[in-house]
Amino acid sequence: MTGFAAYLVFFLIVALTYSIVVMGLNLQWGYTGLFNAGVVGFFAIGAYGTAILIGPDRAHLIGGFGLPFPVGVLGGMALCAVAALIVGMATLRLREEYLAIATFGIAISIQLVALNFESLTGGAQGLVGLPRPLFGLFDSPASYNLFYLGVVAAVAGLVFLALETAVRSPWGRVLKAVREDETAARSLGKNPAAIRLEVFVLGCVLMGLAGGLYVGFIGYVSPLDFLPILTFQIWAMLIVGGSGNNLGAVTGAIGVWALWAMSGLAISRLLPVAYQSQGGAIQVILIGLLIVVTLIFRPRGLIGESDSVSKHTGAR
Amino acid sequence: MSGGTRPPELSAHGGNGRPATSGGTGRPAGDGGAGRLEVADVVKAFGANRAVDGVSFVAEAGRITGLIGPNGAGKTTLFNAVAGEYPLDAGSVRLDGEQIGSLPPYRVFSHGLARTFQIPRPFGGMTVLENVMCVPERQAGERFWNSWLRPGLVAREERRNMERAREIIEFCGLTKVERQLAGAISGGQQKLVELARALMADPKIVLLDEPGAGVNPALLDTIVDRIVELNKRGLSFLIIEHNMDFIMSLCDHIVVMATGRVIAEGEPDTVIADPQVIDAYLGGAIQ
Numbered sequence: 031m032t033g034f035a036a037y038l039v040f041f042l043i044v045a046l047t048y049s050i051v052v053m054g055l056n057l058q059w060g061y062t063g064l065f066n067a068g069v070v071g072f073f074a075i076g077a078y079g080t081a082i083l084i085g086p087d088r089a090h091l092i093g094g095f096g097l098p099f100p101v102g103v104l105g106g107m108a109l110c111a112v113a114a115l116i117v118g119m120a121t122l123r124l125r126e127e128y129l130a131i132a133t134f135g136i137a138i139s140i141q142l143v144a145l146n147f148e149s150l151t152g153g154a155q156g157l158v159g160l161p162r163p164l165f166g167l168f169d170s171p172a173s174y175n176l177f178y179l180g181v182v183a184a185v186a187g188l189v190f191l192a193l194e195t196a197v198r199s200p201w202g203r204v205l206k207a208v209r210e211d212e213t214a215a216r217s218l219g220k221n222p223a224a225i226r227l228e229v230f231v232l233g234c235v236l237m238g239l240a241g242g243l244y245v246g247f248i249g250y251v252s253p254l255d256f257l258p259i260l261t262f263q264i265w266a267m268l269i270v271g272g273s274g275n276n277l278g279a280v281t282g283a284i285g286v287w288a289l290w291a292m293s294g295l296a297i298s299r300l301l302p303v304a305y306q307s308q309g310g311a312i313q314v315i316l317i318g319l320l321i322v323v324t325l326i327f328r329p330r331g332l333i334g335e336s337d338s339v340s341k342h343t344g345a346r
Numbered sequence: 347m348s349g350g351t352r353p354p355e356l357s358a359h360g361g362n363g364r365p366a367t368s369g370g371t372g373r374p375a376g377d378g379g380a381g382r383l384e385v386a387d388v389v390k391a392f393g394a395n396r397a398v399d400g401v402s403f404v405a406e407a408g409r410i411t412g413l414i415g416p417n418g419a420g421k422t423t424l425f426n427a428v429a430g431e432y433p434l435d436a437g438s439v440r441l442d443g444e445q446i447g448s449l450p451p452y453r454v455f456s457h458g459l460a461r462t463f464q465i466p467r468p469f470g471g472m473t474v475l476e477n478v479m480c481v482p483e484r485q486a487g488e489r490f491w492n493s494w495l496r497p498g499l500v501a502r503e504e505r506r507n508m509e510r511a512r513e514i515i516e517f518c519g520l521t522k523v524e525r526q527l528a529g530a531i532s533g534g535q536q537k538l539v540e541l542a543r544a545l546m547a548d549p550k551i552v553l554l555d556e557p558g559a560g561v562n563p564a565l566l567d568t569i570v571d572r573i574v575e576l577n578k579r580g581l582s583f584l585i586i587e588h589n590m591d592f593i594m595s596l597c598d599h600i601v602v603m604a605t606g607r608v609i610a611e612g613e614p615d616t617v618i619a620d621p622q623v624i625d626a627y628l629g630g631a632i633q
Binding site: 192195196198199200201203204206207209210211213214215216217218219220221232335337338339340342343 | 429431450451452455456460461463467468469470471472473475476479480481483485486487488489490492493494497500501503504505508525527543547
């Protein structure tokens with residue numbers, strides 16, 4: 031494989047992993063109006079949960095159960111579900127920006143736990159040397175990456191199909207009703223509190239799934255991978271792609287990650303070495319600019335939400 | 347929904363042969379049927395302000411009961427308390443003998459009480475059709491796994507609900523806008539969307555909060571027609587309204603509130619001549 035093709039494979043693995051996170055956020059925000067600003071926290075829980083379950087036994091660390099990778103990922107997702115249930119019950123009475131502040135703080139706390147709970151998470155060094163699933167069956171890293179891209183694409187595709195089927199049914203209609211007007215939904219026999227909690231947990235479980243896939247690919251976890259900037263990148267992907275549309279979520283994930291990667295490349299090529307470290311800020315500025323430009327010129331995103339929710343009522 | 351006698355199936359309305367009755371003559375008085383709402387000693391206070399201060403009355407089954415009173419009398423607060431939006435501080439609310447006071451709104455709804463809002467609350471980002479289709483309770487498709495595991499059941503249910511929703515939409519004169527976003531139609535049409543949603547629930551009683559406010563005369567006639575027609579089929583109504591013509595022509599029984607209490611009730615003609623009622627309205631106007 032040429033360098034470019036190898037890079038493209040690497041790029042797509044990361045972008046599709048993030049697309050799963052964006053689809054989870056889309057379920058929460060796009061369909062139900064839950065302002066989750068703690069995305070990275072649940073991605074981290076999935077990643078650490080998986081890492082602890084699949085990692086080799088180490089004397090100085092708790093965990094290291096050496097379980098098979100799929101079991102580890104499922105375990106990470108289950109851990110995410112429990113965490114989301116607790117966080118959800120504590121915070122979901124809050125509305126919009128208040129929920130955002132609370133979840134943002136919780137994500138920071140999760141990252142700090144990862145950084146400081148050394149006997150479980152390995153602290154600042156993280157957990158390294160994690161087994162990559164079926165790595166031994168491939169003769170070169172490039173062919174392994176191609177295989178892993180297939181795995182991630184299959185999982186992302188499955189998540190996409192499952193979500194599309196679910197939201198384009200009466201369930202999606204109820205979510206949207208809760209998003210549009212909770213009081214009216216309540217007066218019409220829906221229980222918004224239960225619906226919000228259900229959606230919060232489901233969305234966070236998808237973020238945890240992506241965290242597990244991420245760990246399987248890079249083979250280690252480090253608290254530096256779970257800084258708040260990732261939450262904003264994920265939000266940018268959803269806003270740019272089109273909130274309330276799963277295809278928009280995937281498009282946004284690939285598009286924004288491409289912009290991020292290319293701008294990083296451009297900065298490293300064009301800026302003098304002395305300014306390289308400051309140059310990273312340009313990427314962050316670009317993300318902010320992209321969000322603002324999208325909100326002004328295309329508020330519904332590249333692929334916006336469709337008027338009809340249910341596939342049964344979309345066409346005459 | 348819970349047991350008891352139900353009003354005739356509204357799905358029979360459809361497009362065929364709906365009479366263009368208007369005016370308020372010759373309606374059967376409330377006898378038997380479902381939708382008897384009994385409000386007893388209800389109190390709802392916000393801090394020191396007792397917005398509803400020991401209100402009791404009965405909205406008989408099969409009747410159109412009017413609730414009037416000057417601004418600030420506590421009518422909408424009472425509605426919200428009855429519908430479960432506010433828990434009661436004291437008193438009880440019964441629907442056909444079943445206690446519904448202080449239940450959450452979605453449980454009150456399950457007992458057969460549907461309501462509309464003073465300022466319409468449509469699901470603005472959804473089409474009119476989906477606003478109405480959202481309503482039926484316990485749709486199998488409201489469980490996300492059923493769309494994966496039992497798609498046939500969900501599709502059948504959706505077809506049935508869509509058919510019924512479109513009948514009700516036609517009955518409410520909204521067919522032309524059924525594919526438009528509910529947030530993009532006129533305020534009067536939004537009131538009709540709320541009525542349509544209420545009807546989709548197949549309720550025993552409907553609470554309407556100022557159905558005529560801010561509605562143009564032509565649409566108002568439509569709304570009055572529909573209420574009369576539905577009432578003929580046995581549906582009970584409790585209506586807050588300031589438009590006296592509307593109330594006088596529509597209601598069998600009127601309850602008058604002022605400063606959180608019931609000050610008079612009875613037949614429209616008697617109530618309107620009551621000196622206390624005149625005083626409450628004029629007193630309010632002079633202040």
